[in-house]
Amino acid sequence: MENTEKGITTAENYISDLFAKNGPDEYEYQQIFDLVDNLTDSEVLSFRKYMKPILNPNTIIGFSYTKPFGYNGDFFIIEKIYQRYCNPDKQYIKWDKYFHEFPAAIAVVNRKTMAIEMFEKLNNKANGDAKNVLILGSGPVSETFEFFEKNNDSTLQFDMLDLDKRAISFAKVKNAKYLNSMTFHHKNVIRFAPDKKYDMIWSAGLFDYFKEKHFVYLLKKYYEYLNEGGEMIIGNFDIKNPSKKIMEILGDWFLHHRSEDELKKYAIQAGIDKNKIDVFKEPLGINLFLRITK
Ligand SMILES: C[S@@+](CC[C@H](N)C(=O)[O-])C[C@H]1O[C@@H](n2cnc3c(N)ncnc32)[C@H](O)[C@@H]1O
CATH class of the missing domain: 3.40.50.150 (Vaccinia Virus protein VP39)
Structure with a gap:
């Protein structure tokens, strides 16, 4: 996935393809890291808009983004990381599996x-x-x-x-x-x-x-x-930390x-x-x- 040439439009199509199959497979993990690492500041809002279906407390990254306890890094999210918890719902499971492979989560x-x-x-x-x-x-x-x-x-x-x-x-x-x-x-x-x-x-x-x-x-x-x-x-x-940017952009976790x-x-x-x-x-x-x- 090249994010440089066609920029955010390419990213939108790529992400909608990911959602069509309920999330990334292992071979796509690095592609997403690269995509996020190459986003410019002006592309972040659009990128978050495309990712909206998972930016809610049903996924681990969305739990961080929405902060139901009022802050990042609460005990509940840390425990989910320790237990390698994945939401069994098919819309979310692949995204949680992906989250557990973030180097920062490991x-x-x-x-x-x-x-x-x-x-x-x-x-x-x-x-x-x-x-x-x-x-x-x-x-x-x-x-x-x-x-x-x-x-x-x-x-x-x-x-x-x-x-x-x-x-x-x-x-x-x-x-x-x-x-x-x-x-x-x-x-x-x-x-x-x-x-x-x-x-x-x-x-x-x-x-x-x-x-x-x-x-x-x-x-x-x-x-x-x-x-x-x-x-x-x-x-x-x-x-x-190689997961710094994805934590900040998708998890609003600074x-x-x-x-x-x-x-x-x-x-x-x-x-x-x-x-x-x-x-x-x-x-x-x-x-x-x-x-x-x-
Ligand atoms: C990211 S968690 C880490 C938990 C645990 N140390 C671990 O490694 O599994 C951070 C914890 O620190 C607590 N915390 C944050 N600010 C604090 C403060 N100023 N005083 C005491 N606890 C705080 C949070 O409520 C949260 O439970």
Whole structure:
């Protein structure tokens, strides 16, 4: 599919052909990414008009576009990504299948796997002692649920923090078996005042929504609540996220993408010694993790 020569008219025909067969097949996935990446600003409105049949909460991308909970990246959409949920309706199923192949969606699933591995490492290190973990912007709390399912002997105690009451209710039901190891706080991370220190502070899918000023403020604030030997791990999408444009155009989903150097710079601005800072990535390299040790 060439989007350059005949521009948006070609795109309209291409998309109407896709809808005629209820959505893209695998061989068309890259064509759509390319089409979106080549759209000019003036073509975006028309493109969204052609895509209207799926820009509603029945598809994952449409759920993001319409924001039924008032903001992007709510617990419900993240849980759909984790569960690889596809609406069974034939008008939507192929579009949801396509969404799960967005590199950014795969990176989100990867970060859950990484969280579980980090908790397992801490639990092994704890060697039977209690260790405290704080999760900032805890959402559906799937990573912790899966961690407990695999590690019945865990001695980790989790504090979960989320601004959205619906996220907390959902997470409590999901984690009903493990509530003796979890405390939920319905609080804004900016205002939360912890009553203890933590061995690990984990946050994925939250700091990408904050401007630099708030990012640095939160690093500084939560570093104070880290135990000696503890670590704070903060996820953020990389500037090289190949799904950036499609997320913005179809999902109206805007994030502050950041480079490794920017993340390190924020930690230094927060007053943290540069020897205590490093950045690692999930396997696709799309989600970066700033790690700060104490
Ligand atoms: C994209 S989700 C990520 C959820 C989870 N960390 C994960 O990776 O599965 C972001 C979560 O942060 C919550 N959130 C957004 N802003 C917040 C704030 N200022 N304080 C606390 N939670 C917030 C949202 O309600 C949502 O549940």
